[in-house]
Amino acid sequence: MSGRSKITLDESELPRRWYNVIPDLPAPPPPPLHPATRQPIGPDDLAPLFPMELIRQEMSGERYIEIPDEVRDVYRLWRPTPLFRARRLERALRTPARIYYKYEGGSPAGSHKPNTAVPQAFYNAAEGTRRLTTETGAGQWGSALAFACAQYGIDCEAWMVRASYDQKPHRRTLMHVWGATVHPSPSAVTAAGAKILADHPDSPGSLGIAISEAVEVAAENPDTKYALGSVLNHVLLHQTVIGEEALAQFDAAGERLPDMIIGCTGGGSNFAGLVFPFLREKLAGRTDPVFRAVEPAACPSFTRGRYGYDHGDTAGFTPLMKMHTLGHDFIPDPVHAGGLRYHGMSPLLSHMYELGMFEAVTKNQLECFASAVTFARAEGILPAPEPAHAIAAVIDEARHCTETGEEKVLLTALCGHGHFDMTAYERYLSGEMGDFELPQDRIDTALAGLPDIG
């Protein structure tokens, strides 16, 4: 191992293809079902919402898919991203573990989300889409898509959960800077939103409602399509640039491949992007790491949800997907990691979890912020609340190594910075932040609303 603490790759080493894990799995994931017929959906069912190339990628059995030059050209604004060895954090923890983090916060939108926003905007523009609709919670995904649409000259229209729209205006402004239109959700612009407003004029909104609104507008306008920032196969596919670069960086550093890879999971795209290329190497017998997903205790899809078919949205417009879910009516407590507050989980990752291919743990909010502050004081970079979950689990494992003396190599993805989460940090530092209890009956009630499908 060399003495380097930052391992960079040259622009020429930017990955040329995305890795599709599906053909390497021992069994294919169950198909999505049409919400009305409950029959497996085909490409035509998705055509009102997505361009054909993305539908092809969603259903592809090819191991590798070429990244278009026009996409790599935009990736180059911030990719390849650096892999850091957290030497100062190691010293602070007095651990013999070697801790690495792949930093995705250097993208214009400040997270890993542009890795998929850019190709989604590109394929839509190439197939004649004039406008993309989407939902966004705290705004990470909405701002990533606004940036991507600006790169290819198409319009972006986002429905932002009203509570965030009102209380977290900065990412909304970022979307405005990049030229997007932003509606608070529920909005009077859509039938789905208007119906909810009629019953609940003061509704704070939810991701499920915002998805319904964005899907409705896309379905009704031929020049408009819809974009989703996580959960779907093609989204996870696009994020594999993270893991592919990390593999090359471990090689460049002369370091052995990690013993454990830890990532936070909301819809699953950040975790999948980091893990899938290493999983390929594991399936080929070249390495044998433990993969550990970390989810918020307030929204524990893997660890306390049910594996079954559920809707992705509140109104039931989306296909039914077999996934770990807390129920599409489940409203998570308002933890600051807005990007992890989704009732469901990637169907692909859910399938792999059932196959025992990785493990999952939960973390409470306060421990995550404590870990993030420890990290920031040692390493400088301020983590977003979402990757703070992964950092908390990394610190756990590093402390375990302090006790056992094991020189484990740990890897995580620092998938975004916390520059737009300063109010949350101030609440934590001033002692105003608390943890939430999630009683089992709240989960049971939400799961009772699941559709009754095998």
Add this chain to the structure above:
Amino acid sequence: MSGRSKITLDESELPRRWYNVIPDLPAPPPPPLHPATRQPIGPDDLAPLFPMELIRQEMSGERYIEIPDEVRDVYRLWRPTPLFRARRLERALRTPARIYYKYEGGSPAGSHKPNTAVPQAFYNAAEGTRRLTTETGAGQWGSALAFACAQYGIDCEAWMVRASYDQKPHRRTLMHVWGATVHPSPSAVTAAGAKILADHPDSPGSLGIAISEAVEVAAENPDTKYALGSVLNHVLLHQTVIGEEALAQFDAAGERLPDMIIGCTGGGSNFAGLVFPFLREKLAGRTDPVFRAVEPAACPSFTRGRYGYDHGDTAGFTPLMKMHTLGHDFIPDPVHAGGLRYHGMSPLLSHMYELGMFEAVTKNQLECFASAVTFARAEGILPAPEPAHAIAAVIDEARHCTETGEEKVLLTALCGHGHFDMTAYERYLSGEMGDFELPQDRIDTALAGLPDIG
């Protein structure tokens, strides 16, 4: 010229020394004077405020000063920084000019300020300083110093101009995350602050007042010293890593050296850091660029100030420096580019401006924000309001090239991101932002308060 749009350097190409321009000048800059005796100051006069190594650098006649390994080790967290070619901006402007920008916003604190905060904290820690005091306006400098002090385990105590302390809490929170103590200024903690509060309990504060408070505490406590984020020679020296890296990157890109280099100026450290290494090459006859400083129309030290001796602070604690100044009582209008709102200017740059070594222009706030939005939509990165001044001047020159057909090579430093300036962007986008007039009598009144020296 290759087709690359991002030119990176390997960690091994991080500069090993800072460049001191002073021995290459045709005449040395006038000395600072003791505020009481009005005689040139010596090292002992500065010893209560700065460690000896920084005093040595402040007065050094050596062309190069080695960067300690312990400093380069922290620099590696974000350095070398990327040099971008702004191809998308060029297309948007339909200009034949080739536009390059050196991006310093990837540092943990989000600006170029850590380039000097880190060595200042290091030398202080090495000489036994337990605590560093400083002033900060909008918080760029305070957060950079808080980060740097956390790296070497010393305390940081910052006096933050009260108007910003109350209205811009996010960088204050960033300082807290890194473990710093932050006081609103004027504060009751110091005699200088208490005196002002007694007369003006609702004082919004100013940089000049905050400097007086930080200097007072450092002067009175043997284990405490003071740190300044711009203006002084050693600060400009540390920033030359920007220009040194840029020189290497032009070479790596196979591009000819720039025809024009444009930077914003508040105290001058960002401009000097970019320009000095290119100036060295110019003095050696290897290139002949135009250097253009851009200052806010609301605080035009070069273009409308006087070149004469003035205090750096309100209370008159600092040495008298010969510089372009609007008078130490001048309070600039509240433009959002808080980092450019200083009544004075680097004495070294002021001397060089008098020698005709570069030119200066002003930009109004609205034009800067319009240029920043044009830049963000094309290039993705959201600029801070300070470098937006330089971007406005770059766009001017690029449009001039569109008219003339000249294929000029332009270079600027994008010295920080705008993630903590979203309220300003929202004001701009909603049409609520205005420009300020600066009548000559306001400048004349402030200049009447200058001490009567040569």
